[in-house]
Amino acid sequence: xxxxxxxxxxxxxxxxxxxxxxxxxxxxxxxxxxxxxxxxxxxxxxxxxxxxxxxxxxxxxxxxxxxxxxxxxxxxxxxxxxxxxxxxxxxxxxxxxxxxxxxxxxxxxxxxxxxxxxxxxxxxxxxxxxxxxxxxxxxxxxxxxxxxxxxxxxxxxxxxxxxxxxxxxxxxxxxxxxxxxxxxxxxxxxxxxxxxxxxxxxxxxxxxxxxxxxxxxxxxxxxxxxxxxxxxxxxxxxxxxxxxxxxxxxxxxxxxxxxxxx
Amino acid sequence: xxxxxxxxxxxxxxxxxxxxxxxxxxxxxxxxxxxxxxxxxxxxxxxxxxxxxxxxxxxxxxxxxxxxxxxxxxxxxxxxxxxxxxxxxxxxxxxxxxxxxxxxxxxxxxxxxxxxxxxxxxxxxxxxxxxxxxxxxxxxxxxxxxxxxxxxxxxxxxxxxxxxxxxxxxxxxxxxxxxxxxxxxxxxxxxxxxxxxxxxxxxxxxxxxxxxxxxxxxxxxxxxxxxxxxxxxxxxxxxxxxxxxxxxxxxxxxxxxxxxxxxxxxxxxxxxxxxxxxxxxxxxxxxxxxxxxxxxxxxxxxxxxxxxxxxxxxxxxxxxxxxxxxxxxxxxxxxxxxxxxxxxxxxxxxxxx
Numbered sequence: 306x307x308x309x310x311x312x313x314x315x316x317x318x319x320x321x322x323x324x325x326x327x328x329x330x331x332x333x334x335x336x337x338x339x340x341x342x343x344x345x346x347x348x349x350x351x352x353x354x355x356x357x358x359x360x361x362x363x364x365x366x367x368x369x370x371x372x373x374x375x376x377x378x379x380x381x382x383x384x385x386x387x388x389x390x391x392x393x394x395x396x397x398x399x400x401x402x403x404x405x406x407x408x409x410x411x412x413x414x415x416x417x418x419x420x421x422x423x424x425x426x427x428x429x430x431x432x433x434x435x436x437x438x439x440x441x442x443x444x445x446x447x448x449x450x451x452x453x454x455x456x457x458x459x460x461x462x463x464x465x466x467x468x469x470x471x472x473x474x475x476x477x478x479x480x481x482x483x484x485x486x487x488x489x490x491x492x493x494x495x496x497x498x499x500x501x502x503x504x505x506x507x508x509x510x511x512x513x514x515x516x517x518x519x520x521x522x523x524x525x526x527x528x529x530x531x532x533x534x535x536x537x538x539x540x541x542x543x544x545x546x547x548x549x550x551x552x553x554x555x556x557x558x559x560x561x562x563x564x565x566x567x
Numbered sequence: 568x569x570x571x572x573x574x575x576x577x578x579x580x581x582x583x584x585x586x587x588x589x590x591x592x593x594x595x596x597x598x599x600x601x602x603x604x605x606x607x608x609x610x611x612x613x614x615x616x617x618x619x620x621x622x623x624x625x626x627x628x629x630x631x632x633x634x635x636x637x638x639x640x641x642x643x644x645x646x647x648x649x650x651x652x653x654x655x656x657x658x659x660x661x662x663x664x665x666x667x668x669x670x671x672x673x674x675x676x677x678x679x680x681x682x683x684x685x686x687x688x689x690x691x692x693x694x695x696x697x698x699x700x701x702x703x704x705x706x707x708x709x710x711x712x713x714x715x716x717x718x719x720x721x722x723x724x725x726x727x728x729x730x731x732x733x734x735x736x737x738x739x740x741x742x743x744x745x746x747x748x749x750x751x752x753x754x755x756x757x758x759x760x761x762x763x764x765x766x767x768x769x770x771x772x773x774x775x776x777x778x779x780x781x782x783x784x785x786x787x788x789x790x791x792x793x794x795x796x797x798x799x800x801x802x803x804x805x806x807x808x809x810x811x812x813x814x815x816x817x818x819x820x821x822x823x824x825x826x827x828x829x830x831x832x833x834x835x836x837x838x839x840x841x842x843x844x845x846x847x848x849x850x851x852x853x854x855x856x857x858x859x860x861x862x863x864x865x866x867x868x869x870x871x872x873x874x875x876x877x878x879x880x881x882x883x884x885x886x887x888x889x890x891x892x893x894x895x896x897x898x899x900x901x902x903x904x905x906x907x908x909x910x911x912x913x914x915x916x917x918x919x920x
Contacts, residue, residue, distance in 0.1 A: 462655060463650055463652065466648050466650050466652040467652055467654065469617075469619055469639070469646070469648070469652070470646070470648060470652035470653075470654075470710075470713075471654075471665070472618075472619075472638070472639040472640045473617060473639055473640070473642075473644060473645060473646040473714070474640075474645075474665050474666035474669055474713070474714075474717060475640045475641075475643070475666055475669040475670055475717065476640055476665075476669050477640060480669065484654075485654050485656075488656035489654070489655050489656050
C-alpha cells in the first residue's frame, strides 16, 4: 500500500518536473534581458511593440468571430442530430474528428486550391475574403473540441423531452432553441468557446499560409529575430491558454450547481 | 359527439404495426387510463393525440376539430412526462409561466395564473426554487401545474408516477385525480400499473399488442374481464380449465368435482374444455365462509403477507390461489391438509377467447 503511494508520488513528481522545469527555465530566461539583474524588460518590449498589439487584436477578433459562427453551426447541428437524426451521429462524430487527423497544412492547401483567385469562389482575391476563409479554417480546427463540448452538454439534459414539453406548451423552434435548449447547454458552449479561443490565439499554419497578420505568425517572426522577447511571448501564450482553461473549469462547475436566482 | 375521438387509429414504424384499429370516444371532463404492458402501444396513442407522432391511418378530433394538420404547438393539449421535463434554467414560477408567456398573456394575468397554479399544487412557497433543488414528487407537481397553466383542452399524462417511490406515487395520484375533478379537464393517463389505473380512472382502456382489448369502468374491467389477457393483466387471477358435462344446465367439472355455473356456457358440447377465472379474494376456507359452491383439495402452500394470507390449493389438475384477510382468530390451513374452498358460483367467470 505504502510503496504504491510512493510510486504514485514519484510519477507525479516526474510529470511536474517534465512540465514545470522548461517553463521555469523559459520564464527565468525572459527576465534576463538586462545583464546582471532580473527585469520585465522583455515583456515591456513585447507590450510596446505595435505589431504585437495589432496581431494580438487581430487574433482576438478572429477568435471571437470563430466562436460566434462556430456556435451557430455546431449547436443547431448537435441539437438536430440528437433530436431527429441519432442514426447519423457516428458520421457526424467522424467528420468532426477529421481535423485532428488531417494536418492543418493539408487543410489550408485544400482551401487555397478551392478558393484561390481563379476558382469558382475566389475568396483569396480580397483581404476580407481571406479573413472569412481564415475564420472558417479556425472553425474547422476547433470543430472536434467544440462539437464534443456541446454534444456532452446536450447529453446531460433530455433534449427530446424538453423539446416536446416546450412544443406542448405552444413554443415554436426559435423559442425552444434559444430559451429552452441554449441556456441549458451554456456550459458546453462556453467550454467550446474557451478551447476555440486558445486554439486560435496560438495557430500558425493557417494564418501564415493565408498571409494574415495573426498572433501565431508574429510569435514565429519574433522567435526568429530576437532573443528574450520570444520567451516572454511563450509565457504570455501559456498564460492565455491557462486562463482559458481556468474559465473552462469555472463554467463546468457552474453547470453542476445550476443557477441561483439573482 | 364525444369531446376527444380516436377513430380507427393505425400506427406503423416501418414494418412493425404498433397500433391497430384503435377506437375510443372520451367525454368532456372524463379521466381515462390507457393500461397495458410495455410495448402495447399506449404511449404511441398518447403521443399521436399530442401530435408528436403522426398516425398512419384514422383520425383524431378534439371538440369536433380534426387534429390532422395541427402541429403539437397548435393543439392546446397539455402534457406531463415521466421524466418531469422541467426546464432546468428556469425556476418553478418561470416554468409554470412558460406556456402563458408563449401565448402572449399580459404580465398581471400570468402572475395571477402562476399563483393560482402553485396554490393548486400546494407549492406556493417554492416558487423561486430550481428543478434541481426539488424532489421528484415536487418536480412532477410543478410539471402538472405547468401543463395546466395555459388551460389546455386535454391533459395527457405519460406514466407520470413511474419514476417516484411507492408512497409519493399513491399521494400524488390522489392529488392528480382531485385536481382533475376540480378543473373538470378531459384527461388521458398512461400507466402500466393496474392499481393506479383502477384507483383514479372513470374508464380504463386495457391495451394489448396495439389494440384495445377492453374498455370499461374500473369495476367492470376487474370483475368482468373480457379476454384472457385482461383477466391475467388486471389483478391476480386463477385461470382454471374445466370440462363441460351438461351445457344446458351449465354443469362443468374441475378435476372430478362438479360445479354449476351461473353464467350460461353458450355454444359448447359435452366434453369441451372451458376456461374459467376466479379472483383470489373470492374464496375462503374459513369455517364461517359463505358461498353456494365448494371445491376440496390439498393445500400446497400458505404464505403470510401481513394483511392477507395467500394459500394455494390443488384441485384435480388445477392450482387455485386464494387470499383471506388476516384476523387474530384465523387459523390458516396447513400445508398437506385437505381444505374446502367456498365461494359464490357467480364469481367463476367464463373466459371466452
